[in-house]
Amino acid sequence: MSLLEVDDVVVQFGGVTAVDHAAFTADAGRITGLIGPNGAGKTTCFNVISGLQRPTHGRVLFEGRSVTRLPVHRRARRGMGRTFQRLEAFGSLSVRDNVRVARDIHRGLLGVLRPSAVDVDGLLERVGIAAYAGDRADSIPTGAARLLELARCLAGDPKILLLDEPSSGLDESETDAFGELLAELAAEGRAILMVEHDMDLVMSVCDDIHVLDFGRVIASGPPAVIRADREVQRAYLGYADEPEDHDRANDDTRTDLPAVETTMSIPAVTP
Amino acid sequence: MSTILSFTILGLFTGAAYAIAASGLVLTYTTTRVFNIAHGAFGMVMAFIFWDFSQRQGMPLWLSLVLVLGVVAPGTGWFVQRFVTRGLGDAPVSVSLVVTVGLFVGLIGLAQYLWPPEPRTLPPFLPDQGMEIGGTYVTAHQMITIALSVVVAGLLYLLLNRTRIGTAMRAAVDNPMLLRLFGGRPDRVASLSWAIGISLAALAGILLTPVIGLSYYDLTLLVINAYAAAMLGKLKSLPLTFVGAMGLGILQSFAVAYLPTEGNLAGLRAVVPALFLFVVIIAMPQAQLRIGQVKGIVSAPQPSFPKSLGWGLVLVLGVAVLTAAMSDANLLLVGTAATYAMVMLSLVLLTGYGGHVSLAQFTFAGVGALAYAKLDEPNLYGLLMSALIAALVGALVALPVLRLTGLYLALATLAFGVLMDKLVFQADFAFGYNGTLHAERLSVLGRSFTSTGGYVLVMSVFFVLMAVVLLQLRRGVLGRLLIAMRDSPAACGTLGLDMRWFRVALFGLSAGMAGLAGGLFAGLRGTIGAADFQLFNSLPLLLLAVVCGVTSVTGAALGGVGLMLLPVLQSSRPELAGLVFAILGFGAVALGRDPNGIANLLFGLGHRLDRRFGDRIRTAIPVLPLPRSRADSGEDNAVPLSGLTTIPDPAHDEEVGVHVAARG
Numbered sequence: 001m002s003l004l005e006v007d008d009v010v011v012q013f014g015g016v017t018a019v020d021h022a023a024f025t026a027d028a029g030r031i032t033g034l035i036g037p038n039g040a041g042k043t044t045c046f047n048v049i050s051g052l053q054r055p056t057h058g059r060v061l062f063e064g065r066s067v068t069r070l071p072v073h074r075r076a077r078r079g080m081g082r083t084f085q086r087l088e089a090f091g092s093l094s095v096r097d098n099v100r101v102a103r104d105i106h107r108g109l110l111g112v113l114r115p116s117a118v119d120v121d122g123l124l125e126r127v128g129i130a131a132y133a134g135d136r137a138d139s140i141p142t143g144a145a146r147l148l149e150l151a152r153c154l155a156g157d158p159k160i161l162l163l164d165e166p167s168s169g170l171d172e173s174e175t176d177a178f179g180e181l182l183a184e185l186a187a188e189g190r191a192i193l194m195v196e197h198d199m200d201l202v203m204s205v206c207d208d209i210h211v212l213d214f215g216r217v218i219a220s221g222p223p224a225v226i227r228a229d230r231e232v233q234r235a236y237l238g239y240a241d242e243p244e245d246h247d248r249a250n251d252d253t254r255t256d257l258p259a260v261e262t263t264m265s266i267p268a269v270t271p
Numbered sequence: 272m273s274t275i276l277s278f279t280i281l282g283l284f285t286g287a288a289y290a291i292a293a294s295g296l297v298l299t300y301t302t303t304r305v306f307n308i309a310h311g312a313f314g315m316v317m318a319f320i321f322w323d324f325s326q327r328q329g330m331p332l333w334l335s336l337v338l339v340l341g342v343v344a345p346g347t348g349w350f351v352q353r354f355v356t357r358g359l360g361d362a363p364v365s366v367s368l369v370v371t372v373g374l375f376v377g378l379i380g381l382a383q384y385l386w387p388p389e390p391r392t393l394p395p396f397l398p399d400q401g402m403e404i405g406g407t408y409v410t411a412h413q414m415i416t417i418a419l420s421v422v423v424a425g426l427l428y429l430l431l432n433r434t435r436i437g438t439a440m441r442a443a444v445d446n447p448m449l450l451r452l453f454g455g456r457p458d459r460v461a462s463l464s465w466a467i468g469i470s471l472a473a474l475a476g477i478l479l480t481p482v483i484g485l486s487y488y489d490l491t492l493l494v495i496n497a498y499a500a501a502m503l504g505k506l507k508s509l510p511l512t513f514v515g516a517m518g519l520g521i522l523q524s525f526a527v528a529y530l531p532t533e534g535n536l537a538g539l540r541a542v543v544p545a546l547f548l549f550v551v552i553i554a555m556p557q558a559q560l561r562i563g564q565v566k567g568i569v570s571a572p573q574p575s576f577p578k579s580l581g582w583g584l585v586l587v588l589g590v591a592v593l594t595a596a597m598s599d600a601n602l603l604l605v606g607t608a609a610t611y612a613m614v615m616l617s618l619v620l621l622t623g624y625g626g627h628v629s630l631a632q633f634t635f636a637g638v639g640a641l642a643y644a645k646l647d648e649p650n651l652y653g654l655l656m657s658a659l660i661a662a663l664v665g666a667l668v669a670l671p672v673l674r675l676t677g678l679y680l681a682l683a684t685l686a687f688g689v690l691m692d693k694l695v696f697q698a699d700f701a702f703g704y705n706g707t708l709h710a711e712r713l714s715v716l717g718r719s720f721t722s723t724g725g726y727v728l729v730m731s732v733f734f735v736l737m738a739v740v741l742l743q744l745r746r747g748v749l750g751r752l753l754i755a756m757r758d759s760p761a762a763c764g765t766l767g768l769d770m771r772w773f774r775v776a777l778f779g780l781s782a783g784m785a786g787l788a789g790g791l792f793a794g795l796r797g798t799i800g801a802a803d804f805q806l807f808n809s810l811p812l813l814l815l816a817v818v819c820g821v822t823s824v825t826g827a828a829l830g831g832v833g834l835m836l837l838p839v840l841q842s843s844r845p846e847l848a849g850l851v852f853a854i855l856g857f858g859a860v861a862l863g864r865d866p867n868g869i870a871n872l873l874f875g876l877g878h879r880l881d882r883r884f885g886d887r888i889r890t891a892i893p894v895l896p897l898p899r900s901r902a903d904s905g906e907d908n909a910v911p912l913s914g915l916t917t918i919p920d921p922a923h924d925e926e927v928g929v930h931v932a933a934r935g
Contacts, residue, residue, distance in 0.1 A: 076767035
């Protein structure tokens, strides 16, 4: 039995079908890649899994039980952790406090009284952003902020990590280190489901890959099989060699659209 | 049978006017995502301008109408969108709401200044005409209003569905960013919708004035009816908004016809719209967590614990000096300022840290005061019980809107304020109609503080205690969580936090703080009534809190003094009374975008001075045992103290009873 099972999920926005009878799984101890062209419905799938988007049809099973009707926070408490394609770091808190908040939430109301097993600075060290610990989260580079979101997730010791484009913003050596970190995390027994555009990373670290196109799963299997799949080549890999096109306007549902990332910027009153 | 018909027609008439106002509100909200609390206030001011043109200056009716609806109102709408609300759509609700609350208060002040209170009448259109329908006489004015609402509906339909700019407007509702990408001009769309929106507010105001009179407040409050109608359409659907408006109009008319005119339920008739709003809000579906909207905010610096304790002691010592030197009448003013400051502390928690807005914080203080007077236990137990009761009431208000966010919570508090004002506070079991209650002064651990000076000192101690506890909370787990929830609710949810109950608890805690302040205030004054806690007092309170700095306790202290000084200022120059509010309101419009306010400017000044002179002072002064870091921002010292020492001179003793409520 797979840890996570997405079962025949459909999501419609008005007349647009963003996810079309998608079904795939993610297993404990393995890294699963979710790839596909922009607008294929990858982030919408993540939203359905984590509870931010209610599916029009279909179920999400976690540890064999349906979580389709559970609110976001209950799913998190069951052991789902996720990061966001558009960053959701707590901008006005320091990097360290971001992770502390996650730890406090994980400990719960009464847990505040107990000493915590979570070593906040150790987590920052582990993902490689210890140098930013004291900085405000909205002042650090995008790549570091993505790693911060990962560290924040890990503070809750999740069984599955849903990572939405975790490596964008990282340079080559950072990406390599990140790949090693992912392998370590999976070796600890966690399931990792990752939306990613960096094909080198996906092909090197993933155990299984699902390919989405127009909301449908067009292929599933280990990297070698996916690489050889003709339909995948036509739909996606055919132009994967071109530079990544981060045209966000087409990538996602419209809730993701306004390009606000860090500090609030309100034009001053001009009398 | 004919009674039902006549009340239905009356209901359709008012409903038609609400529909016109509400459609304007929906139009501006959907296209710019700025909820205009001041929508009714604009209608009020436009009705006054119409009166001025047609009655005072004697212009022909049609010309006045054309000028107001075609020139003044759209011009105002364009101006407000262009220079005041532009860019607010993406701001947190605690910023965008505060700015329109500023407009609300400013417009009332402006109207009072330009048209001082005196009886004015505006005749209905075609006053002598009308016709008989099924045994009921229907005036021409009523028919015109109903017909106009149909015309407005038709024109809006044509505009939105049959014109290019209308299509752009609907596109702007969905996604302004995409609209810009495709060559549309969101700014032009926004300006147009504000111009139309204010015109519709003006038309509704002008149509309703002959019926409800030319009053600053009644016309302004009509907006609540418009909100209620617009809520039925989820602030999106114009047809549902029209349905809501008509339904509300008829409901209200039937309430007038069939509800009892005596007893505790008599007030029910006045609160039908507020109840309607409450019910509609409760029935709204669960709000979805939104992602991609993270906003970090630069908050005021947090002082260390010894430092905050040190400044607290300085404040109490300062008040002690004042109590020795001042007359009782002036001390009452100091006590009033302390009350306001404590209520503002509750806003620091709710708005400054939590990012939620309460438009009725004084009402919670009123609940505390009422409980304190009714319990008749003038000791710590009674005071804490009063605070607890206020906290429970606060939690109850937040409970139904558990699933909703920001804007709806604020509107629920507004509806709650109206309910308490008209239904509860004036009921026999509370203060009674125009009645007052007596409250004893507090005794702490068997020691009673009967002298005004002693009592004011106790109040200042309470303020300091609350402030220190609040700062301690902010530094700890709770504070981090509050900031995290404000910055990204979606991330908090995916980390496993159930924000709904957290929000209720936060709201309860804040209401409890306000209730405590209310209980202390009751003891200070000895006699309190419903008038002390009117809903309208809460709006200047919110504005001053934001202008002075709603993210710091220093801001609360400053704001408390400022709010106490407002009525003093007004009564010293009665002819400028309205202007004071206009300045406050429009000041908040200008400053509301930075919730750190004046307090933060002072902190900045303090740090600058410290960098220049700090070392010299530190070496010159021998080390004292108390506040560890006192020298490192010696200038902050001046904040609470200088505020409190600007208590007005004894010439204004007689103003002690005057309240911030701007009464029309």
